[in-house]
Amino acid sequence: MTSATGSTPPVRVAMLGCGTVGTQVERLIREQSADLTARVGAPVELTGIAVRRPHRHREVPEELLTTDAEALVASDVDVVVEVIGGIEPARSLLLAALRAGKSVVTANKALLAEHGPELYEAADESGADLYFEASVAGAIPLLRPLRESLAGDRVNRVMGIVNGTTNYVLSAMDSTGAAYGETLEEAGRLGYAEADPTADVDGFDAAAKAAILASLAFHTRVPAEAVHREGISRVTAADITAARGMGRVVKLLAICDRVVDEDGGESVSVRVHPAMIPRGHPLATVGGAFNAVFVEAEAAGQLMFYGQGAGGPQTASAVLGDLVAVARNRVAGGRSPRESAYAELPVRPMGQVATRYHISLDVADRTGVLAQVAAVFAENDVSIATVTQRGHRDEASLVIATHLASEDALRGTVEKIAALSAVREVVSVMRVEGEEP
Template sequence: MPSPQDQLTIGLLGAGSVGSQVARALVEERAHISARVGADVRLAGVAVRDVDSPRDWRIPGELLTTDAEGLVDRVDVVVELIGGMDPAADLITRALRRGAAVVTGNKALLAARGAELAAAAAESGAPLLYEASVGGAIPILRPIQESLSGDRITKIMGIVNGTTNYILDQMDSTGAPFDSSLQEAQRLGYAEADPTADVEGHDAAAKAAILGNLAFHSPFTIDDVHCEGIREVTADDIEAAAASGYVIKLLAIAERLDGEDGPAGAVLRVHPTLLPRHHPLASVRGAFNAVFVVAENAGELMFYGQGAGGQPTSSAVLGDLVTAARQLRGGTTVTPAGPAEDSGSLPALSIDQAHTQYYVDMTVDEREGVIAEIARVFADHHVSIESMRQPGAVTLTGEVEAAADDGVTVQIVTHIAQERALAATVEALRDLEVVESIDSVIRVDVDR
């Protein structure tokens, strides 16, 4: 390395909301950070596109540069906060190959090319740390990698996108529709002008890949994650969930399947989920994040905190920076940051193999025998019904009473069944003559 062990230089790539806070800490809290590392830590430069752009914190002009490659080539630790695929991937690889430590919060890059970056880190022995890529300030990746490394994680469920959690929480607490809740999230700065990555679930899917990668020691990518967003969640869905004691959350789920009634592997999925209001994740409000972990020996654990924002995320970045700097100074051997393909890896399975429950909201004809026909479809697909609710009146025989309007609403929650059977049941219901429309299908999680 170019610097002596009693001094370590830091190169920061990007000076957005998180990068500006990291730069501020490295300048204003240099003595504190250096004391934690046990060596003098100095910010050597900040690579940006435009040195004159306004920033959340005024970075000293002498630190700013547009030469990212030159900065990467002369520092001990590279902190990558520019995001995206290019040029981030090339700059990180360049740093790792020359033995520089890398700290990044680039979830999209890690979810797509994490194994490639881990291989570069393993080859040179350089640290590659990315706690900030999932959950903002929440320490979740290192506990999975280290504290739970001797345990066997079976399932992870996380609220890992603050934008969607804020929107769904607004819909639940105020009764507001999706569009106005999104607009409020944008007004408060929780949602981008283009919220596609958040509301379509892509941001959460990248984080699901990272969590699954570490939990199951397998090289998953975002392409292995089944992804559904929240655009189709309506105020009626929220109201129906509340009436039955549920709340709707967008969950990122990584689950191990042991192959008892199908292939062994892991299912990674992101979708709106009905949770009982007594579940710990159901109480996560606003733009906060939480990750719920189930392990064979540790049991149930939950990690909760601020999942986004410049200062919270900078906390995770700075924690990784201190760890990486200590490793460089001590000359410790660094464990590869991500798993390689080996005999312990789990294959990624289709969501068809998952076991879950369905909430089905449908409009049906208001005539005799409707309930019997619907029940027969469920029985034919070996899916049992846990509960059936009709917002309105039902006769003592279980038949839907006549109503003044065309059709009546029936809401069904199934027992746990394989996704393949549940999906086939819904398709069969669509073809049933007495079913006018399937208005909503949402998965249910009632593990607790």
């Protein structure tokens, strides 16, 4: 088959799903047809879109719609673009495409975090391409720099804000002083939060993205279940106020670290949790629903990637960028980078991860309380950096900042402190990141 513009056959594309992102991908392929042909070296032809309910997609040409996703994948196409999300049927459909030698572009972070190695293996066996830039941070070019641009460097840390919903909520709490529940409701009204925001506010979305980032950065397979995950539902207005008083801001961070032991052994730490960071840190100024990722590499130094991390047009931009790369490979005979998991570094248990902490206690205002609390810290080998004490009648508060301490040591310390008769309540425990040693 030849194209109308020359002898090069078109790159035939099937798309699975046509929701917010898929609709924008279809529009961009149609509206930018001439530009795509010039960039790829051949026409890009969308041959079909698999959907559940064709009548709901009046904005898409009717002849493109089908309810038979399996038949569409098995048809005479070169590339399958997947924007339906979830694990099944996406996993089965993409494996079928890859095993048949058809290249895949996907925005499915959950699928990649849980079944990425299986997809890579299928791509390797058939020589097909697997691209997934849109799976993390929307329109921000992030994965390809980690996968390709920094392939000759040694990445030591990736730390970022990778969920727009939680960043909007925490940013609004910081600017208005409102409580978590009130701010989340507002986020829903404005369209920043889903009707069921669980995946976002409980950290599942960010954890899947952290697994992908760590796998690329450290050349190690990191499954989603190995990522320590905490959400933002326990962050209070008091936490936000305390952070502000210390020149800090609270963010939900995805943190991927290369850890080198004293004996030279290496492991990786991958975690998602709220943390206080200095207001002077590059990530502190990232507000609203924006995303940003801070990368530290030995030769390249510190890099920051910033932009809109979600939204139909933004995510579609990343999908289309991958589609152009895949189509070029089809035309010119190139291939995408293969999976790089040679390092096989172990994932360090969260209990062994060291960081700093901010701890707030309600205590009885009497002599000796601070000494009792300090003794517990010393017994558990957790070093105190600063203590702030405020008292009013028979009530008082202690705000303690620690030096680096392991999660296990800190947890044991907090449990023993909570059992002291002079301690009324452990009000909050929050990690502190982004500060110089």
